[in-house]
Amino acid sequence: MQDSQAPTFLQSLVCFGGVILIVIAGLLRFEISLHSLLVIALIWVAGHSYWLGLSYQKIKSSMISGIEKGLGAIFIFFLIGILVASLIEGGTIGALIYYGLDILHPNFFLPAGLVLCSLMSLATGTAWGTIATLGVVLMGLGQALGMSPALVAGMVVSGSSFGDKMSPVSDTTNLAAMSADTDLYSHIRSMMYSTVPTYLICVLIFTIIGFYFATETISDQEIFRLRELLGVEFLINPLTLLPLFVLLTLSINRTPAEASMLASVAAAVILAVLIQERSLVDVLNSLHTGYVSDTGNEQLDSLLTRGGITSMMWTMSLALIALSLGGILDHSGFVQVLLKGILERIHRAATLMTATISAGIVGNMSMGEGYLSIIFGGQIFKESYKESGLENHMLSRCLEEGATLSTSLIPWTTSGAFITGVLSISPLEFAPWTFFNYLNPLLSIGLAYMGFGIFRKTQIPAKN
Secondary structure, three states: OOOOOOOOHHHHHHHHHHHHHHHHHHHHOOOOOHHHHHHHHHHHHHHHHHHOOOOHHHHHHHHHHHHHHOHHHHHHHHHHHHHHHHHHHOOHHHHHHHHHHHHOOHHHHHHHHHHHHHHHHHHHOOHHHHHHHHHHHHHHHHHHOOOOHHHHHHHHHHHHHHHHHHOOOOHHHHHHHHHOOOOHHHHHHHHHHHHHHHHHHHHHHHHHHHHHHHHHOOOHHHHHHHHHHHHHHOOOOHHHHHHHHHHHHHHHOOOOHHHHHHHHHHHHHHHHHHOOOOOHHHHHHHHHHOEOOOOOOHHHHHHHOEOOHHHHHHHHHHHHHHHHHHHHHHHHOHHHHHHHHHHOOOOOHHHHHHHHHHHHHHHHHHHOOHHHHHHHHHHHHHHHHHHOOEOHHHHHHHHHHHHHHHHHHOOOOHHHHHHHHHHOOOHHHHHHHOHHHHHHHHHHHHHHHOOOOOOEOOOOOOOO
16 A cells, blocks of 8 residues: 555545446346446546556556455365266255155245255355255256245255354354454354344244145146156166265365365266266266256256356456456455444444444445455454443354355355356345345344343443
């Protein structure tokens, strides 16, 4: 920032407001490609930065810096595409759909799926891993039962987000506690005050919706036909579930995500060759291009034709543009100035919590990465929480409720783009059904204004 002047609050508001206007108007009014809109927003922000005195080279460097911060997610994108293709090749996805159609009754499919995603994400600490494995299966089951893909995706993301948010082995849970300088388990206990009631509400909502949609699901005869076709396409037996067992076991034991996925891929490839009798050359090629189903049943073929590195290229290209945009916004100081200007006007604990949650959402919209929003929020708000006499785990709770939960609902974040690539559905479509992700922050804000769940440091006098 030495070679440029700091932006004013008004300049920051105009710059950031322009980004939001470009994206929202372009998507909803003109139906322009999200990639094109983010490029326009990138030019808009770069122009503002240049006007402040930032050189072309500095602008370019800030874009590269933004991409570097998200490279970990880019590597995961490649591996997820490979993992999905290998799990289909090995018969794992087919077997899970086959058994699921026999076990999960349409009445309880949605609440049962919510709980299953929650437990898997809670155990493994990763929403992405849950969505890419169990989420893909549940999407297939839901579509086979005749349910709306947007509804099923909303259920999958809700359950996965709950587990990711509350798991002691989750990256975001640990990062939020670290960013707020608080104990991990104090952070988790603090989140329970708003998270547990929200989760119970979501279970009830999905149960009610499930009973309504059960009357519109496909017949037992159609389900029997789908299971029959799956039995023809794959050799179905419990051994085909081995890659999923490998992934779960390694994840629970805190093995790095990349190593866990590669081990699961290796197991699936071996099963594809030995049990499914696929050619090794064809299997390895599908890791790049994806699995192509040709059962003759349009519904089943659409469920199984997916995966591969190429399926994630849309996601990766979008993430690269979004991270470049976030790099400029961060380096130029627009978001920092905007939030600090708002902080000067805050005098109540509940308002401070609302601002923190909102900042997490704004951070995701501008920087495109939940991790960056959590770290950024901790830096910006830590002193304000201290001055207000609030416990540090109040800050960590709000960081999660804003940044962690909103990242999946914004199409151009790494998480939103990832879900689009894996589940083949945009956050704009499933967001209305992702009850947990927006009810949790709303409930937290409501409880704060009622004075419930606010913890203060007794040795520090609180602000009025």
